[in-house]
Amino acid sequence: MNTDSQKKRHTFIIPDIHADERLDQALARLMPEYSRTQIKDWLDSGSILINGLAAKGKTRIKGGETVTAEIPVITRPHWEAQPIPLNIVHEDDALILVNKPAGLVVHPGAGNQDRTLMNALLHHDPALQALPRAGILHRLDKDTSGLLIIAKTAAALKHLSLQLKKRSLLREYQAIVYGTMISGGSVDAPIDRHPLQRKRMAVIDTGKSAVTHYRIAEKFRAHTRLKIRLETGRTHQIRVHMAYIRHPIVGDAVYGGRIQLAKGLSEQLITALRQFKRQALHAFALGLTHPDTEEFMRWEIDLPEDMNHLIQVLREDLNRNAP
Template sequence: MTAPLHWQLPPGAVGRRLDQVLAELLPEYSRGRIQHWLDTGQLLVDGQSRRRRDKVRGGERVCLRTDPVLEVQTAAPAQQIDIPLVHEDEHLLVINKPAGLVVHPGAGQPDGTLLNALLHRNPGLATLPRAGIVHRLDKDTSGLMVVAKSLLAHRSLVNQLQARLVHRDYRALVRGDLISGGTVDQPIGRHPQARTKMAVVASGRPAVSHYRVLTRFGHCTLLGVRLETGRTHQIRVHMAHLRHPLVGDPVYARARQPFPAQAAAAQALRAFPRQALHAIGLALAHPASGEPLRWEIPMAPDLARLLAALEQPLPEGHQ
C-alpha cells in the first residue's frame, strides 16, 4: 500500500458541494469515482467522513486512503484509430495528437476517442485509470501528450504533474499586437453563467501561464506559452482575459470581431477552423530511471500553412 494522497480544498470554494469541488480539484478521476470514495469513507475531509452533498468551508485537508491506480478504471471499446507516435518504451507512450481527436469519451462523444485508440494499440492499458491518460488536450488542440503504460509510470506522472515538474510548451496565435511577453497568474473555474465554459474567477483553482512574443504580424501575434498548471482551457481563458483570444477559438473569441480587410492572409485567418494552439514541447523525468526527457515536434501542418501565409508580403496598394 502506498502512502495516502493529500490535497487542500481551495478557499474560494466555500459554500459549494463537496463532490463538485473535488471533481474540479482531481480532474484525473471521474466524479462517480470520487463519490464512491466519499460514500465508502476512503476519502476523508479533515480526518472525517463527509457526504457528497456537504458544503465546503474552504481550506479543508483531503486525504485519500486507497490507492486509486490499483482500481480498474477503463471500460471502453478498443477502436483502430491512427495516433502518430513520438516515443514509446516500457513505461511511457508519447503521441502527437491531431486536431479534432477527443481525448476520452464523454457526453456526446461515446467513442472514437484517443482512449479507444490506446486500448486498441495496447489492451493492457485497460488496467490503468483512463487507459493511462494523465493529462488532456482540447479536441481541437494539436500536439504532444504523454500516456502511462505501467502503474509505476502512472503514479510518477500524476505526482510530477501535481508538483508542477512536467514542462509543457505551446505555440499560440492570438489576435492583436502584443509588444512583449509576461505571465498570467489568475485562477480559473467554471464560468458563473455559461457552465460549459471556463473563466477567470476568484473561486477558481490557481493557474499560471508564461508567454513570450515570437512573431508579431500587427493584427495577430505568435506566442510561445509555457504552463505551470494544467487547468481546463487554461491558455484559451488566460489569453482571452488579456483581450487577445486565440485565432479561430469558437468559444472565447468574439465571432463577429473581423480582421482588418488589408491584413495579410485575412481570408485564411477568418477561415481557420479551430483554435490556433499546438503543444510543441514536453519535458519530464522518466518514471523508472529519473532521466530527464524532452520532446519537441514540428508545428501542426494547418497552423504552419497559416503562419506561412501571414509571412507573405501584402499585395501592392496595401502597403
C-alpha cells in the same frame, strides 16, 4: 461499458528496510498502484489492518509487521478498443508520447462515446485497460493539437502524476493570437466554471490557481505568434487567459468571439482567417523526468500543416506592407 463492485485482498510483510518510517509513507511505497489519499482513507476506515489491528498513518513502524488489506474496488469501465491511427512520437516500457491531431477527443464522454484517443490507445496496447483513463496523464481540448503523455504502468502513472502536481512537468505550446503584443509576460488569474454558461470556464476570484507564461515568437501586422508555458493545467487555461488579456486565440469561437479583421489585411489573409475553424493552439514541446531512469527527457514536434499555412499567409501580409 460495465462496472462491478468487488473487494481485493492484499496480505504482505513490511520489510525491515522501512523501519522507523511512517506507516502511510511505507504503504505508499509498497502499494504504488494506489494514491496516498486512498491509503489514508482505507487506514481511517479500518480496511487496512496492521498485525490484525487498526492503525493510524503517522504510526512509526518497526519492520516485520503483517499488513492485511480488504480494499473495496470499483472495476473500471471497459472501453472498446478501436483501430484508430496514432502518431506515436516515443514509446518505451514506461510511457507513450502521442502527437494528437486536432479534432480527436481524448476521453469518451457525453456526445463522444467512442472514436477517441483512449479507444485508439486500448487497441494499440490492451494492457492499458487496467489503468485509470488508460494511463492518459493529462488532456488536450478536442481542437487543440500536439503532445500528450500516457503512462503504461501504475508506478509510471504515479511518478508522472506527482511531477504534474509539483509543476515540474514541462508543457509548452505555440499559439497565434489577435493583436500585436509588445512583450512577453505571465497571467496569474484563477479559473473556474462560468457561473452561467456551464460549458465554459472563466477567470473567477474564487477559482483554482492558474498561471500561464508567454513570450513572443513572431510579430505580424495585427497578430502575434506566442510560445506559452503552462505552470498549472486548468481546463481551457490558455484559451481563457489569452482572452482575459484581450489577445484571444485565432479560431477560438468559444472565447474569442467573432473573427477580428484589422484594416488593410490582404484578401488571402482574410480568407485564411475565415477558414481556420479551430483554435490555433498546438502543444509542441513536453519534458519530464523518466519514471524508470530518472533522466530528464524533452521532446519537440513541428507545427501542424494548418497552423504553418496560416503563419505563412501572415508573413506574406506583413511583407506586402513592409516599407
